[in-house]
Amino acid sequence: xxxxxxxxxxxxxxxxxKTYAVExxxxxxxxxxxxxxxxxxxxxYNELAPNVDPLSPENKLVIAPGPFSGTKVPCSSRIAFxxxxxxxxxxxxxxxGGYFPAEFKYAGYDGLIIEGKAAAPTYIVIRDDKITFxxxxxxxxxxxxDCQIMIKHDLGDQAVRIACIGPAGERMSRLACxxxxxxxxxxxxxxxxxxxxxxxxxxxxxxxxVPIADSDALSKARGVTAKAMKDNPVVYGQFAxxxxxxxxxxxxxxxMFPINNWRDTGREAYEEYIGVAKQxxxxxxxxxxxxxxxxxxxxxxxKKGPRTGVLGEPEYESFYSLGSATGIKDVGEISAADxxxxxxxxxxISGGVTVAFAMEMAERGMLDPKLCEGINLAFGDADAQYELxxxxxxxxxxxxxxxxxxxxxxxxxxxxxxxxxxxxxxxLELPAYDGRGAPAHALNYATSFTGADHNRGYSIxxxxxxxxxxxxxxxxxxxxxxxxxxxxxxxxxxxDCPTTCAFMLxxxxxGVITETASSMATALTGISFTSDDIWxxxxxxxxxxxxxxxxxxxxxxxxxxxxxxxxxxxxxxxSKGGIITQEKLDTLLDEYYTARGWDPVTSLPTKEKxxxxxxxxxxxxxxxx
Amino acid sequence: xxxVLFQTFLRRALGIASIEVPLDGPCPLGEFLxxxxxxxxxxxxxxxxxxxxxxxxxxVLQNGKNVLLKEGLATPVQPDDVINIFPPAGGG
Numbered sequence: 026x027x028x029x030x031x032x033x034x035x036x037x038x039x040x041x042x043k044t045y046a047v048e049x050x051x052x053x054x055x056x057x058x059x060x061x062x063x064x065x066x067x068x069x070y071n072e073l074a075p076n077v078d079p080l081s082p083e084n085k086l087v088i089a090p091g092p093f094s095g096t097k098v099p100c101s102s103r104i105a106f107x108x109x110x111x112x113x114x115x116x117x118x119x120x121x122g123g124y125f126p127a128e129f130k131y132a133g134y135d136g137l138i139i140e141g142k143a144a145a146p147t148y149i150v151i152r153d154d155k156i157t158f159x160x161x162x163x164x165x166x167x168x169x170x171d172c173q174i175m176i177k178h179d180l181g182d183q184a185v186r187i188a189c190i191g192p193a194g195e196r197m198s199r200l201a202c203x204x205x206x207x208x209x210x211x212x213x214x215x216x217x218x219x220x221x222x223x224x225x226x227x228x229x230x231x232x233x234x235v236p237i238a239d240s241d242a243l244s245k246a247r248g249v250t251a252k253a254m255k256d257n258p259v260v261y262g263q264f265a266x267x268x269x270x271x272x273x274x275x276x277x278x279x280x281m282f283p284i285n286n287w288r289d290t291g292r293e294a295y296e297e298y299i300g301v302a303k304q305x306x307x308x309x310x311x312x313x314x315x316x317x318x319x320x321x322x323x324x325x326x327x328k329k330g331p332r333t334g335v336l337g338e339p340e341y342e343s344f345y346s347l348g349s350a351t352g353i354k355d356v357g358e359i360s361a362a363d364x365x366x367x368x369x370x371x372x373x374i375s376g377g378v379t380v381a382f383a384m385e386m387a388e389r390g391m392l393d394p395k396l397c398e399g400i401n402l403a404f405g406d407a408d409a410q411y412e413l414x415x416x417x418x419x420x421x422x423x424x425x426x427x428x429x430x431x432x433x434x435x436x437x438x439x440x441x442x443x444x445x446x447x448x449x450x451x452x453l454e455l456p457a458y459d460g461r462g463a464p465a466h467a468l469n470y471a472t473s474f475t476g477a478d479h480n481r482g483y484s485i486x487x488x489x490x491x492x493x494x495x496x497x498x499x500x501x502x503x504x505x506x507x508x509x510x511x512x513x514x515x516x517x518x519x520x521d522c523p524t525t526c527a528f529m530l531x532x533x534x535x536g537v538i539t540e541t542a543s544s545m546a547t548a549l550t551g552i553s554f555t556s557d558d559i560w561x562x563x564x565x566x567x568x569x570x571x572x573x574x575x576x577x578x579x580x581x582x583x584x585x586x587x588x589x590x591x592x593x594x595x596x597x598x599x600s601k602g603g604i605i606t607q608e609k610l611d612t613l614l615d616e617y618y619t620a621r622g623w624d625p626v627t628s629l630p631t632k633e634k635x636x637x638x639x640x641x642x643x644x645x646x647x648x649x650x
Numbered sequence: 651x652x653x654v655l656f657q658t659f660l661r662r663a664l665g666i667a668s669i670e671v672p673l674d675g676p677c678p679l680g681e682f683l684x685x686x687x688x689x690x691x692x693x694x695x696x697x698x699x700x701x702x703x704x705x706x707x708x709x710v711l712q713n714g715k716n717v718l719l720k721e722g723l724a725t726p727v728q729p730d731d732v733i734n735i736f737p738p739a740g741g742g
Contacts, residue, residue, distance in 0.1 A: 258697075258707065259738045263659055269741035274658040278736065302662065321741075341742055479742070489739055490709025496718035531740045599714065599734070 131231025191370025280598025291598020346377025518563025
């Protein structure tokens with residue numbers, strides 16, 4: 026049925042019964058949703074009933090690469106994981122890179138749906154057409170690196186690729202992530218979903234070559250992408266050398282690098298402490314994902330103190346969440362904390378920002394002193410950060426249990442005014458861009474269906490001055506609702522569904538990415554995808570995801586921002602005075618909902634919009650809300 | 651004197667974080683950048699202008715505002731302005 030790019034097969038696994046079935050991938054689904062995030066969102070909307078407990082056997086974990094994965098399309102080894110998120114209660118989707126995505130594709134499937142709950146710790150092995158369930162009893166309790174080593178020995182095969190959880194996922198911390206190699210499907214607590222199913226790992230080994238419908242056309246389309254990558258001065262000139270961490274300098278200069286739980290943004294020049302020049306002192310190597318010529322993952326080694334010798338691979342987000350957010354000014358300590366998060370298996374962003382919240386709670390005297398015995402929970406204390414992250418990873422009684430589920434949960438337990446200082450949207454902690462200096466980026470935090478997620482609608486125009494689709498005034502509010510929709514849809518349609526690395530959009534070819542995505546998709550699959558189709562796919566997925574959340578009770582009220590961003594202006598720096606008041610947020614939301622064709626009062630998609638996108642079932646479901 | 655701030659890798663490439671450029675009156679940005687190169691003694695424009703000589707990569711802010719929303723390279727720079735030059739960047 027498919028000429029290329031797809032296998033036409035979805036693997037469905039039931040952990041309760043230890044059974045599996047191979048189902049046909051419907052061609053219309055491929056046309057409408059392409060793959061990756063599109064498949065995940067479509068499957069979860071159609072198969073999960075509302076109000077499912079995210080940590081119950083009724084939740085489903087869906088894993089899907091895109092048609093680009095496992096091919097020679099540059100930077101295409103990406104895969105989407107999704108479920109109802111235990112962290113937010115909304116739809117949770119996270120993407121990972123590395124080698125697991127390509128290997129998954131080589132095994133011969135376009136998606137994997139995991140249902141039920143195993144009776145005992147288990148890992149699934151997918152070797153082409155052979156599916157087995159193996160005991161994970163011996164690996165239960167291991168860190169993610171050790172788990173991967175043990176499984177390879179257990180199977181007698183060093184070539185398998187593994188996506189696993191650490192102790193945090195086993196204990197169902199809502200911040201738990203899924204790790205493959207040292208990459209992460211980091212956010213939304215998807216590791217806890219695996220833990221709730223007694224599923225330690227998904228292991229893949231594939232021998233099949235992904236078919237290509239038109240090799241000559243693909244080569245030509247790839248050539249356009251390769252040239253765009255080469256022409257961009259950032260890609261090989263900087264990004265390949267220092268990765269995303271170079272963004273520290275940029276955001277700090279803009280006065281938007283959040284400091285001390287977002288209280289002191291702009292007050293200090295953090296680039297002096299942990300910017301690129303400092304990072305270079307710790308740099309010892311780099312890593313590539315499969316099919317990526319860039320190699321943006323930078324390896325840093327801690328050189329002094331109790332974490333000497335630890336090798337970490339912190340991205341920009343970790344320099345914020347485990348650095349400026351918690352007042353840590355030491356690159357080595359940030360890197361070591363990043364490594365700890367990966368090993369115990371918690372999201373570095375939510376983990377660090379929750380630590381920052383804990384530090385502010387301690388500073389304000391809002392924590393029981395008995396809980397803090399033996400730990401100096403203060404901004405700038407790297408030992409305290411490391412120890413609290415460890416306790417969170419193991420859900421240890423006391424501080425660990427209080428903070429392991431994130432700042433929203435902890436604030437609810439603490440009570441009083443604690444909620445004001447919890448920096449999250451819908452329960453997901455904010456990423457490393459202080460939106461008080463960039464209204465479209467803040468609006469994306471408020472509206473992205475997963476909670477505050479920079480990857481869902483990154484505002485490259487405000488932050489990097491990319492003049493596509495047009496140049497913007499960073500501080501202006503008018504027009505930012507329209508811009509937010511544009512960023513969300515293009516990221517989804519051109520990157521998260523075909524699956525290609527988001528840096529292709531932010532760095533390389535923002536002006537032509539829909540054309541290159543459509544030409545490569547057409548050449549690979551033999552299905553005609555136009556640039557308009559790519560846009561429509563992005564819009565369709567965002568609408569369907571919104572409907573999933575609407576069924577769970579999310580409306581306009583939940584599209585909001587933390588109290589601090591709405592009540593405390595940026596205190597200093599280049600964006601001093603920036604704030605997103607309720608009035609500003611309402612203006613942004615009204616414009617955004619209108620641009621989306623959604624009802625500005627309820628925030629829900631209109632029936633007309635859903636039918637326009639071919640979402641007939643969702644249009645019918647509107648009447649039930 | 652107009653103040654020029656160089657950011658991120660431009661600062662490292664030039665070896666300098668900021669300069670003061672003497673101005674008697676308004677000066678178009680394109681010409682102002684040439685004067686910056688005289689003060690710094692190194693190329694600056696090549697880091698932010700594309701092959702057509704336009705600002706399509708990076709960001710140039712005049713007192714915090716994007717010059718692409720003003721007159722681009724024709725934007726008049728005043729003697730007390732702060733010009734903030736961000737070379738192209740990206741990432742997560």
